[in-house]
Amino acid sequence: MPNDTLSPVAMLCLAILFRGDRTGYEIRKESVDGDYKYFAEASYGAIYPALARLAADGHVTVREEHQSGRPSKKIYAITAAGRTALLDLLAEPPAPDIFRSRFLLVAKFAAELPRSVVAAALETRRRTLTEEIAHLEEIAGDEGPAVDWIANYGITCMRASLAYLEAREADLLALAQAPVANAAE
Amino acid sequence: MPNDTLSPVAMLCLAILFRGDRTGYEIRKESVDGDYKYFAEASYGAIYPALARLAADGHVTVREEHQSGRPSKKIYAITAAGRTALLDLLAEPPAPDIFRSRFLLVAKFAAELPRSVVAAALETRRRTLTEEIAHLEEIAGDEGPAVDWIANYGITCMRASLAYLEAREADLLALAQAPVANAAE
């Protein structure tokens, strides 16, 4: 195990493999659709090299499963060293959470944007929140107490967000530019 | 104006300059400490080249102010083209908000981590939220209705988050490993 600075994607892979064996393909799906999306999202171009490297470093093992007609599956499994590495990393720094909102930037410029744009942003945000809440409600209770805890955390935060949006969207729309033909001064 | 795909950092610069003239140094500060941190954070290495490029593209103008003893200040100002470019970009896609949480990953692995680690993560998260709420409470009402709207949005979401943390931190801690000497197998 030469180098020891796990990249975020490598950490993601270890976290997912901690719960069970997976292929690179499955890891990517879980990172995009599953609950791990709140930690990181990764594409194939990041996952496959990360996995290769984790294998070289002894953090995971590979078992190849040949299939007819398809490229043979590589099923990765975490090793004891991999578990330790992940847990050590999690114990380490309480790195801050990140929230990046394009929506909030639109809101900040509400007074300079046409009403239709602000309305669309509001609508999109509302729909996304509704969908994510529904998704979290599904997984809550299915996968043990820790997942339940974080699912409810998400639900709580998003419900508050949605409630604010619904209560005050009219105020934001009122700031926006009237939907006339062209906003020439 | 040769190319037209503004990078996130360029967009950040335009957004900040939209409200008034600034130097690169000031933009960076505002992106890290100010309210723009909810949109993007950028370092000098990203901001200075972005500004140079915006100037080349006619989105901003530069006015140099010589000072004794210091490198001369370059004060950037947005142009009409720059305003239009930003507003067009904001109107364009309702790109999704991003939430990335290291804390949630720790929570997910609560059952595998020592209690002290989970407690520290909880504590850090709680403190950060408290500080950010206080900060938002300060700026609310000071900078016009749009900023007020987003500040209150943030306050609402973070209060909900904090309330959940306080109500259910005991549950998460209960899942964690007892703080014994060494967690051998």
Added chain:
DNA sequence: TGATCCATGTAAGCCGTTACATGATTGG
């Protein structure tokens, strides 16, 4: 029949961080 899913991987390139280089002034 055509899109989507399964399944792996590589290469080019962008975008951004980190560290370096420089140096006076101000505040504790």
Added chain:
DNA sequence: CCAATCATGTAACGGCTTACATGGATCA
């Protein structure tokens, strides 16, 4: 007196996305 603030920039390096390459199976 030392640290932080002001102030600009460059160079190296890293990590990730995107697009490419390949192709059978399944489903509508």
